[in-house]
Amino acid sequence: xxxxxxxxxxxxxxxxxxxxxxxxxxxxxxxxxxxxxxxxxxxxxxxxxxxxxxxxxxxxxxxxxxxxxxxxxxxxxxxxxxxxxxxxxxxxxxxxxxxxxxxxxxxxxxxxxxxxxxxxxxxxxxxxxx
Numbered sequence: 001x002x003x004x005x006x007x008x009x010x011x012x013x014x015x016x017x018x019x020x021x022x023x024x025x026x027x028x029x030x031x032x033x034x035x036x037x038x039x040x041x042x043x044x045x046x047x048x049x050x051x052x053x054x055x056x057x058x059x060x061x062x063x064x065x066x067x068x069x070x071x072x073x074x075x076x077x078x079x080x081x082x083x084x085x086x087x088x089x090x091x092x093x094x095x096x097x098x099x100x101x102x103x104x105x106x107x108x109x110x111x112x113x114x115x116x117x118x119x120x121x122x123x124x125x126x127x128x129x130x
Contacts, residue, residue: 048122050115056127059104065115065122067092073117075099080110092117103128 016026051064067073069092077086085106090099103111108130115122 048120050113050122050124052113052124052126055125056129057103058129059102061101061103061126063099063101063113063115063124064096065099066096067094067115067117069094071117073115075101076114076116077101077103078112078114079106080112085111090115 012028012030014026014028017024048066053062053064055061063075067090071092073090073092075088075090076084078084086101086103088099088101090097101113103126106128108128111126111128113124113126
């Protein structure tokens, strides 16, 4: 990789501002670019998420997630006081999957959804309005 002349170490630059015909004092500085570094980006696994739709909701909500094929997990719903108001066992399909929950009997507020599969936990929030 070749560093352009104007970026090399020791190159002098002079800048001067002008506004409405009035010039400011020039400012000279020297480049300090002595070398370069080539960065690479490695591919990482996509971040696991728990998507909750619609949000806010008036009752029924779809929870979208991905688990490995045959992977067992527990989907929990907890209210803002920390009380568990729902629980469901789910088994992964190896693809993106949806679970529909009905919160129509619950009081309006913020609910925490968590999907626990072994040591892996995904969380999301939903606002219930009525």
